[in-house]
Amino acid sequence: MTKINHTIVVRKRCTYVDSKGNRCTKETTVTHPYCPQHTQKVLGLKVAKSTVPFAGLGLFTLKPIKKGDIALFYEGEKLTVKEYNKRYEKEGFGEYGMTLGARHVIDARKTSSGLGRYVCDYTGSGQKANVKYYDNKGKIEITAKRNIEAGEELMVSYGKEMRTAMGFQHINVEEKKRLKKEKKALKKSKKEKKLKK
Numbered sequence: 001m002t003k004i005n006h007t008i009v010v011r012k013r014c015t016y017v018d019s020k021g022n023r024c025t026k027e028t029t030v031t032h033p034y035c036p037q038h039t040q041k042v043l044g045l046k047v048a049k050s051t052v053p054f055a056g057l058g059l060f061t062l063k064p065i066k067k068g069d070i071a072l073f074y075e076g077e078k079l080t081v082k083e084y085n086k087r088y089e090k091e092g093f094g095e096y097g098m099t100l101g102a103r104h105v106i107d108a109r110k111t112s113s114g115l116g117r118y119v120c121d122y123t124g125s126g127q128k129a130n131v132k133y134y135d136n137k138g139k140i141e142i143t144a145k146r147n148i149e150a151g152e153e154l155m156v157s158y159g160k161e162m163r164t165a166m167g168f169q170h171i172n173v174e175e176k177k178r179l180k181k182e183k184k185a186l187k188k189s190k191k192e193k194k195l196k197k
């Protein structure tokens with residue numbers, strides 16, 4: 001009888017191929033394209049314990065990143081919200097989903113290049129976010145908000161909605177502008193009410 005293995009495969013081989021065509025023999029987790037050594041060499045990024053208390057693992061840059069430059073992409077499978085919810089119905093929300101507008105979600109959990117999911121929220125770090133998500137026609141860019149020095153941990157602001165709902169919640173620029181406008185209008189109306197009294 002064949003033995004059925006129910007264990008989820010969490011290791012795979014590093015995809016790095018050197019100039020002679022030899023593939024790296026080291027192992028990596030399923031979410032990393034490269035072993036730790038080649039993640040550093042090729043991408044200039046390192047996954048290590050986050051400086052944010054209780055955040056688990058974080059993502060650090062080994063090279064300086066200029067303000068406005070793309071640090072990395074948040075990659076994953078593009079699913080509709082319906083597909084995504086169906087996938088994680090039983091276990092609740094997937095930890096590594098990021099909503100893209102109202103209808104799509106990027107699921108970084110099962111892909112080989114989901115390093116973006118290690119970027120922690122800045123809350124509790126005592127510092128400000130140094131990268132932000134930028135939705136470029138459905139491709140999420142993780143862009144530097146300021147000049148970032150080599151060795152710094154990349155930190156983002158997940159946004160209020162994410163903290164209450166799921167792993168990552170992406171609020172697009174238009175939505176942010178609208179919220180800001182609403183807040184301003186509310187403040188104004190409150191001020192006017194006060195004056196009338």
Ligand SMILES: [Zn+2]
Pocket residue numbers: 014015016024025026034035036037038
């Ligand atoms: Zn390798």
